Amino acid sequence: MADRKVLHVGRPNIGNRERFLERVEGMLDRRWLTNDGPLVQELEQRLAAFLGVRHVVAMCNATVGMEVALRSLGATGEVIVPSFTFVATAHVPHWLGLTPVFAEVGAETHTLDPESVERAITPRTSAIVGVHLWGRACDVDALADIARRHNLELMFDAAHAFGCTHRGTKVGSFGDVEVFSFHATKFFNTFEGGAATTNDDELAKRMRLMRNFGFAGYDTIVAEGTNAKMPEVSAAMGLTNLESVDEFIAANRRHWEQYNARLSAMPGLHVVQYDPAETNNYQYVVVEVDARVSRDALVEKLWSEGVLARRYFMPGAHRAEPYRSLASVSLPVTERLCERVMVLPNGTDLTGEDVERVCALIETELR
Ligand code: T4K
Numbered sequence: 001m002a003d004r005k006v007l008h009v010g011r012p013n014i015g016n017r018e019r020f021l022e023r024v025e026g027m028l029d030r031r032w033l034t035n036d037g038p039l040v041q042e043l044e045q046r047l048a049a050f051l052g053v054r055h056v057v058a059m060c061n062a063t064v065g066m067e068v069a070l071r072s073l074g075a076t077g078e079v080i081v082p083s084f085t086f087v088a089t090a091h092v093p094h095w096l097g098l099t100p101v102f103a104e105v106g107a108e109t110h111t112l113d114p115e116s117v118e119r120a121i122t123p124r125t126s127a128i129v130g131v132h133l134w135g136r137a138c139d140v141d142a143l144a145d146i147a148r149r150h151n152l153e154l155m156f157d158a159a160h161a162f163g164c165t166h167r168g169t170k171v172g173s174f175g176d177v178e179v180f181s182f183h184a185t186k187f188f189n190t191f192e193g194g195a196a197t198t199n200d201d202e203l204a205k206r207m208r209l210m211r212n213f214g215f216a217g218y219d220t221i222v223a224e225g226t227n228a229k230m231p232e233v234s235a236a237m238g239l240t241n242l243e244s245v246d247e248f249i250a251a252n253r254r255h256w257e258q259y260n261a262r263l264s265a266m267p268g269l270h271v272v273q274y275d276p277a278e279t280n281n282y283q284y285v286v287v288e289v290d291a292r293v294s295r296d297a298l299v300e301k302l303w304s305e306g307v308l309a310r311r312y313f314m315p316g317a318h319r320a321e322p323y324r325s326l327a328s329v330s331l332p333v334t335e336r337l338c339e340r341v342m343v344l345p346n347g348t349d350l351t352g353e354d355v356e357r358v359c360a361l362i363e364t365e366l367r
Pocket of ligand 1: 008009010011012061062063064085086088089131157159160180181182183184185193194308
């Protein structure tokens with residue numbers, strides 16, 4: 001089929017084009033393109049209201065945002081992270097000269113197993129980084145309890161969890177700080193971008209300084225810093241997409257439910273579920289494959305048909321360089337998930353017919 005539509009995991013959700021272009025026109029008229037401009041300030045205010053958190057510090061992406069956040073927390077020595085995550089979660093402490101120590105995740109939750117975290121604590125541990133994988137919040141209460149008892153900083157990688165809740169409270173105000181990704185492939189995007197969110201006034205102040213080289217005004221440098229600024233054009237995209245969040249969720253949810261109904265009935269497939277009592281963005285259609293056909297064979301077949309399913313996360317971070325060569329660690333649950341998990345296309349670019357096409361391909365392959 002020459003005109004067959006290629007289906008991606010991570011096709012951007014894009015809000016109203018006219019509204020976006022209007023904002024870009026205003027930006028060009030003002031000739032104010034970056035450095036804490038009016039669109040970034042407006043986005044920060046709107047996000048703070050949306051997320052229900054005191055401070056939102058917009059960043060150029062989540063990776064640098066997490067570096068700024070972890071450094072602002074004063075992390076030293078060892079930082080406990082999951083391995084079943086995008087490798088950036090581990091790269092962040094390593095990039096800062098710290099040691100990421102990999103803990104195990106729950107087989108059902110796919111997020112940090114608090115008992116494994118507790119076992120990984122040493123006298124050198126200074127912080128825990130939990131990941132709200134697929135938008136499903138970590139066991140934030142157990143992790144907060146561990147952090148409090150051991151006097152550790154607690155940061156959440158909330159890259160997947162924009163708009164998601166934990167016990168009815170939006171992700172964004174848990175732990176000491178949370179960091180969202182607004183990358184093009186994420187539920188809510190600003191092309192590239194991210195934000196650190198916190199209720200801690202002092203931490204927010206430190207992160208703002210660090211985001212802009214430590215400048216406290218023209219010619220006044222009061223701290224070390226980097227360049228983690230979000231440009232105005234990204235904020236224009238963010239403000240526009242924020243107006244369409246409900247539509248994005250509705251489309252994602254419709255597709256997820258269609259996938260779930262079809263795939264859950266197939267032998268050897270387990271569709272990762274979202275708690276109906278919480279709000280979720282339904283961005284990720286996550287399937288564990290333990291079937292007649294291997295996950296890899298299934299993904300290969302889908303690719304050959306133009307369905308670019310992904311093996312998130314392959315390999316686990318502990319099996320990626322440089323971590324693989326630095327330490328050997330046994331994480332059986334993580335390894336099993338790395339071998340079995342497949343993520344299918346979702347997003348506003350998808351149609352019900354597309355979902356049916358993917359399901360029919362999988363059904364044929366499993367026969
Ligand atoms: N923590 C977690 C848990 C994360 O998942 C991520 C990022 C981070 C931290 C770090 O956040 P950032 O520093 O990026 O803000 C992507 C993204 O680059 C990355 O942001 C994301 N996680 C990761 C899970 O996925 P790839 O290697 O999958 O991207 P790529 O280029 O293969 O694109 C995915 C699919 O989307 C492709 O089939 C093409 C399609 N696509 C992509 C882009 C960029 C489009 O259709 N349009 C586009 O504009 O890494």
